[in-house]
Amino acid sequence: MGSNDVSKPFIEKFDxxxxxxxxxxxxxxxxxxxxxxxxxxLAIISIFLLSLVCLITSAxxxxxxxxxYTKCSDQNSLLRSTINYSPLIKSHIxxxxxxxxxxxxSSYNDSIYRQPPSPSVDAAWDRLADIGTHIISSSEVIQLGxxxxxxxxxxxxxxxGDDAHIATIDGIHLVHCLNSMRKSLKLNFDYYHPDPLxxxxxxxxxxxxxxxxxxxxxxxxxxxxxQNWIQRQNAPFPDFGINKKCWDYEAILEWKExxxxxxxxxxxxELKPPEGTTREPLPPLVAETWEIIEGNKENST
Numbered sequence: 001m002g003s004n005d006v007s008k009p010f011i012e013k014f015d016x017x018x019x020x021x022x023x024x025x026x027x028x029x030x031x032x033x034x035x036x037x038x039x040x041x042l043a044i045i046s047i048f049l050l051s052l053v054c055l056i057t058s059a060x061x062x063x064x065x066x067x068x069y070t071k072c073s074d075q076n077s078l079l080r081s082t083i084n085y086s087p088l089i090k091s092h093i094x095x096x097x098x099x100x101x102x103x104x105x106s107s108y109n110d111s112i113y114r115q116p117p118s119p120s121v122d123a124a125w126d127r128l129a130d131i132g133t134h135i136i137s138s139s140e141v142i143q144l145g146x147x148x149x150x151x152x153x154x155x156x157x158x159x160x161g162d163d164a165h166i167a168t169i170d171g172i173h174l175v176h177c178l179n180s181m182r183k184s185l186k187l188n189f190d191y192y193h194p195d196p197l198x199x200x201x202x203x204x205x206x207x208x209x210x211x212x213x214x215x216x217x218x219x220x221x222x223x224x225x226x227q228n229w230i231q232r233q234n235a236p237f238p239d240f241g242i243n244k245k246c247w248d249y250e251a252i253l254e255w256k257e258x259x260x261x262x263x264x265x266x267x268x269x270e271l272k273p274p275e276g277t278t279r280e281p282l283p284p285l286v287a288e289t290w291e292i293i294e295g296n297k298e299n300s301t
Contacts, residue, residue: 135261
């Protein structure tokens with residue numbers, strides 16, 4: 001073995017062939033790679049666009065839901081800010097911009113509520129003034145600021161469970177009072193009161209006057225009356241055609257009908273205070289009625 005062989009013991013000789021940059025590539029491989037990349041690219045773009053559409057749709061639905069919830073919440077907050085509590089705030093009682101009618105004195109008969117007594121007039125008033133009775137729970141009684149141990153409960157066989165108290169809508173009660181006052185106007189009195197008055201007439205009428213007054217003082221109308229020049233007189237005359245934002249009374253009547261206790265007159269007759277019930281003092285309306293009854297008894301003896 002020569003010296004040159006010892007200095008390079010394990011090196012073998014290999015022949016390398018330089019790959020030219022311009023050597024042709026297999027066309028089938030190239031086309032396959034391009035098709036694969038195009039399919040992957042198309043899939044990625046499709047998924048992206050689908051995700052974008054879903055995101056936009058979700059955003060629109062969410063925005064509309066929030067807007068609707070906010071609108072209802074705002075309206076309910078307006079109701080809650082003006083009343084102590086009422087289950088009606090759970091329902092949709094819309095506000096409506098209403099212009100009060102201001103009929104000239106010579107055409108007052110255009111309004112059914114100003115017409116002389118008749119069956120049709122009574123039917124119109126009765127629809128507005130029919131109070132109705134509803135069921136509320138003990139928790140709602142507490143929200144009203146009342147004691148559920150004192151609020152009258154109905155028996156379970158009425159079908160409302162063991163936690164059912166009776167209640168009425170005060171706004172409809174006030175319309176009932178206004179209707180009673182209407183019937184006591186001088187031009188209507190003989191029509192509605194052909195028989196001698198009962199002992200409850202004056203106390204009830206006095207109660208109604210005070211109830212309407214208290215409500216008007218509690219929520220007086222803050223709208224303003226402008227003045228107009230009118231025919232046949234030289235003095236300014238108030239324009240009673242006020243623009244008001246009103247709670248929809250028809251919606252309140254609809255709620256009353258949906259939630260009223262049926263056959264209430266018969267059911268009322270069977271209600272009796274449970275044993276051990278603490279009775280409240282007589283309210284002025286009832287106390288005055290009893291005074292008249294007792295006074296009539298004394299005068300008759």
